[in-house]
Amino acid sequence: MAETDVLLDAFTRVRDSLHRTLPGLTEDELAQEPHPPIGWLAWRLTRIADSNVARLAVWEQLWLGDGWHARFGMEPDPADFGRGATHTREQVRAFRATADLLLAYHDTTYARLRAYLESLGPGDLDRELDEPQYQPLPTGAVRLVSVLENAMHNAGQISYLKAYHRLGGWFPREGAEPAAFR
Numbered sequence: 001m002a003e004t005d006v007l008l009d010a011f012t013r014v015r016d017s018l019h020r021t022l023p024g025l026t027e028d029e030l031a032q033e034p035h036p037p038i039g040w041l042a043w044r045l046t047r048i049a050d051s052n053v054a055r056l057a058v059w060e061q062l063w064l065g066d067g068w069h070a071r072f073g074m075e076p077d078p079a080d081f082g083r084g085a086t087h088t089r090e091q092v093r094a095f096r097a098t099a100d101l102l103l104a105y106h107d108t109t110y111a112r113l114r115a116y117l118e119s120l121g122p123g124d125l126d127r128e129l130d131e132p133q134y135q136p137l138p139t140g141a142v143r144l145v146s147v148l149e150n151a152m153h154n155a156g157q158i159s160y161l162k163a164y165h166r167l168g169g170w171f172p173r174e175g176a177e178p179a180a181f182r
Contacts, residue, residue, distance in 0.1 A: 003125055004117045007144055011049075011117075014151040015110045018042060021158050022099040029165060031096055038161050040095045042102045043072070044082035045154040050109045051081050052147045056129075056140055057116045068105050072097055 022030075022042060030039030047063060054061040061078055063069050069076045073096075080087075125141035138146075163169065 008117050014155050017155040025099045039097050041154045045151050046106045046109050047081035053113050
């Protein structure tokens with residue numbers, strides 16, 4: 001189905017972006033000001049994908065079922081995925097993770113997202129979700145595009161912050177070595 005192929009391509013690009021950006025970053029760089037920092041943004045991007053795909057597919061969140069919450073030293077709260085109203089500045093500042101842990105959680109979530117997309121049949125993306133707080137009711141496609149929009153937004157923030165920290169901005173300072181971004 002062309003629609004799921006397009007979605008899979010877009011989510012694959014997000015995954016590839018994280019794999020280009022996160023390796024080699026230290027825990028200090030992942031937590032560095034300004035906030036929200038790179039590490040928290042990568043975690044949030046993945047948590048939102050995990051929680052939404054689980055809800056769409058009626059599966060348990062990997063965060064809970066596979067114990068990712070414990071690996072991150074966090075509570076097993078299915079509703080904790082970094083919404084602005086749920087995380088305080090102190091919680092964001094306290095967040096710590098390695099690039100390897102962030103990528104492992106993302107890769108596991110991406111594999112599940114891929115399996116979900118590949119399992120969809122004709123009409124599945126058009127299915128209305130039972131979420132009466134929204135009018136009109138969102139469909140599976142609308143939800144996946146929202147997850148994708150968030151992922152692309154966060155991936156862009158992560159790339160910008162890495163360049164900001166290592167090069168002094170998106171465009172390097174005079175005399176900065178381009179390899180410093182790697």
